[in-house]
Amino acid sequence: xxxxxxxxxxxxxxxxxxxxxxxxxxxxxxxxxxxxxxxxxxxxxxxxxxxxxxxxxxxxxxxxxxxxxxxxxxxxxxxxxxxxxxxxxxxxxxxxxxxxxxxxxxxxxxxxxxxxxxxxxxxxxxxxxxxxxxxxxxxxxxxxxxxxxxxxxxxxxxxx
Numbered sequence: 001x002x003x004x005x006x007x008x009x010x011x012x013x014x015x016x017x018x019x020x021x022x023x024x025x026x027x028x029x030x031x032x033x034x035x036x037x038x039x040x041x042x043x044x045x046x047x048x049x050x051x052x053x054x055x056x057x058x059x060x061x062x063x064x065x066x067x068x069x070x071x072x073x074x075x076x077x078x079x080x081x082x083x084x085x086x087x088x089x090x091x092x093x094x095x096x097x098x099x100x101x102x103x104x105x106x107x108x109x110x111x112x113x114x115x116x117x118x119x120x121x122x123x124x125x126x127x128x129x130x131x132x133x134x135x136x137x138x139x140x141x142x143x144x145x146x147x148x149x150x151x152x153x154x155x156x157x158x159x160x
Contacts, residue, residue: 001049002018002034002052002057002059003018004018004019004020004021005017005018006018006059007039007060007141008036008057008058008059008060009057009058009059009060009061009099009101009138010036010038010045010047010055010056010057010099011055011056011057011096011097011098011099012096012097012099012134013038013041013043013045014038014039014040014133014134014137014138015038015039015040015060015137015138015141016036016037016038016039016045017036017037017039018034018035018036019035019036019037019044020034020035021033021034021035021049022035022046031048031049031050032048032049032050033046033047033048033049034046034047034049034052034057036057039137040133040137056098056099058099060138060141060142061101061138061139061142062142063142063143065101065102065142066139066142066143068102069101069102069105069135069139070153070157072102072105072106072109073105073108073109073154073157073158074157075109076109076113078109078110078113085120085121085123085124086123088124089121089123089124089127092107092110092111092124092127092131093127095107096127096130096131096134101135101138104131104134104135105131105135107127107128107131108128108131108132108135108154111124111127111128111131112128112158115128132154135150135154136150136151136154
């Protein structure tokens with residue numbers, strides 16, 4: 001169970017805050033819902049408490065996981081990817097949808113390395129932005145640092 005006020009991660013949308021837990025009767029059955037507000041967009045989402053696992057709602061990562069994320073980002077040796085950009089794009093979309101911070105870190109790292117080799121397609125550039133935004137927001141909350149500081153750390157990782 002999450003508590004009101006708690007920050008959580010909703011896959012592909014990013015960090016949100018539980019604003020309320022409400023009950024509603026639907027088809028004669030009372031259901032409980034988390035009322036979630038996504039921080040970056042002010043989008044509001046109702047998530048049935050019973051469906052938390054199936055939608056992938058999870059707590060913000062802890063410090064141990066932060067270290068693992070940075071370890072993934074520092075691995076610059078990725079397999080040379082000969083797939084077409086649209087197949088790669090689909091694969092990256094699936095990774096982001098999982099909500100796994102490590103998968104999102106891999107997407108960002110792979111696209112950043114690829115960007116050094118060739119020009120990214122429009123879709124890949126948007127995907128890189130999405131992955132970066134999801135990572136920066138969660139890392140800034142997990143580490144209690146500003147998003148600017150996290151962006152600076154990521155810039156440093158990718159330029160050294």
